[in-house]
Amino acid sequence: MTDTKTPMVLAEGVSKSFGSNEVLKSIDLKVNPGEVLCIIGPSGSGKSTFLRCINHLERVDAGRLSVDGEVVGYRQHGDKLYELKPKEAARQRREIGMVFQRFNLFPHMTALENIIEAPIRVKGLSKAKAVERATELLARVGLSDKGDHYPSQLSGGQQQRVAIARALAMDPKLMLFDEPTSALDPELVGEVLDVMKGLAASGMTMVVVTHEMGFAREVADELVFMDGGVVVESGDPREVLSNPQHQRTQAFLSKVL
Numbered sequence: 001m002t003d004t005k006t007p008m009v010l011a012e013g014v015s016k017s018f019g020s021n022e023v024l025k026s027i028d029l030k031v032n033p034g035e036v037l038c039i040i041g042p043s044g045s046g047k048s049t050f051l052r053c054i055n056h057l058e059r060v061d062a063g064r065l066s067v068d069g070e071v072v073g074y075r076q077h078g079d080k081l082y083e084l085k086p087k088e089a090a091r092q093r094r095e096i097g098m099v100f101q102r103f104n105l106f107p108h109m110t111a112l113e114n115i116i117e118a119p120i121r122v123k124g125l126s127k128a129k130a131v132e133r134a135t136e137l138l139a140r141v142g143l144s145d146k147g148d149h150y151p152s153q154l155s156g157g158q159q160q161r162v163a164i165a166r167a168l169a170m171d172p173k174l175m176l177f178d179e180p181t182s183a184l185d186p187e188l189v190g191e192v193l194d195v196m197k198g199l200a201a202s203g204m205t206m207v208v209v210t211h212e213m214g215f216a217r218e219v220a221d222e223l224v225f226m227d228g229g230v231v232v233e234s235g236d237p238r239e240v241l242s243n244p245q246h247q248r249t250q251a252f253l254s255k256v257l
């Protein structure tokens with residue numbers, strides 16, 4: 001049977017350079033709706049750059065990157081691609097949530113204010129509706145009692161959970177996570193991973209750059225090992241982690257597992 005679903009993310013020969021540094025070298029990847037893709041790999045292998053290309057923070061040089069059937073940054077008409085105007089590109093980007101290693105909350109706003117800011121400003125939601133939704137989201141990330149706290153009054157794990165709620169407040173169809181637990185003290189990692197597991201269980205499509213191999217093993221539908229800007233190996237996470245086929249994957253895993 002042929003697979004007729006439109007992939008949520010489709011990368012076909014995606015390449016990206018910074019000057020003479022070719023950071024992504026013809027990446028092919030597919031994430032179907034409701035799936036979780038985890039990307040692992042050494043520092044500098046291009047993992048963040050790949051996420052940033054999906055989220056319009058970087059522009060690909062060659063190949064084609066699509067989200068839910070739309071080419072990122074372009075409108076397709078027949079065989080031709082036309083670059084999107086900033087407003088149209090902003091519409092595409094709004095449908096993608098991104099969570100960074102450093103939580104990037106607005107420091108002068110409370111947790112609740114951080115969450116309602118974009119829905120009101122960008123989506124034109126009424127304050128009452130935005131607060132109602134933010135209250136639900138704070139409950140979902142286990143922070144019902146922290147809405148009036150400023151980021152400086154929250155632990156790193158709590159701040160990251162607010163950052164997840166803030167991204168979800170825009171009702172994204174895709175969530176990108178760039179090493180969301182790497183900046184956290186070890187005892188705070190679990191609470192963030194638990195929220196992410198819940199999100200995956202609810203059917204959210206997610207691309208997660210992570211060093212948390214246990215999370216990848218448990219939650220990912222597919223695990224990709226990137227090194228030197230190429231996808232070296234990919235497949236079922238249990239297979240890749242327990243029985244890596246490529247010598248570069250074996251060498252990396254022997255250092256991190």
Ligand SMILES: Nc1ncnc2c1ncn2[C@@H]1O[C@H](COP(=O)(O)OP(=O)(O)OP(=O)(O)O)[C@@H](O)[C@H]1O
Nearest residue numbers: 018019021023041042043044045046047048049050
């Ligand atoms: N804006 C930029 N300008 C120039 N070079 C960049 C830029 N962003 C990334 N790079 C380079 O691209 C390469 C890949 O970086 P990237 O952050 O994508 O790797 P990574 O696999 O996510 O690494 P890490 O795990 O350390 O975050 C690195 O050599 C980095 O220095």
